[in-house]
């Protein structure tokens with residue numbers, strides 16, 4: 481464990497790659513969540529029209 485911490489604090493490129501990987505993961509989650517929101521929104525919209533509920 482101490483060796484791991486020492487190797488992390490001594491190798492900045494590894495920390496940078498970890499940060500980049502984390503940012504990429506957050507970006508993927510953000511994009512996936514956004515497209516899922518649109519799918520849910522479109523589905524709710526279709527249901528509203530199918531049931532004859534006036535929406536626009």
Ligand SMILES: [Zn+2]
Nearest residue numbers: 525529535536
């Ligand atoms: Zn509509």
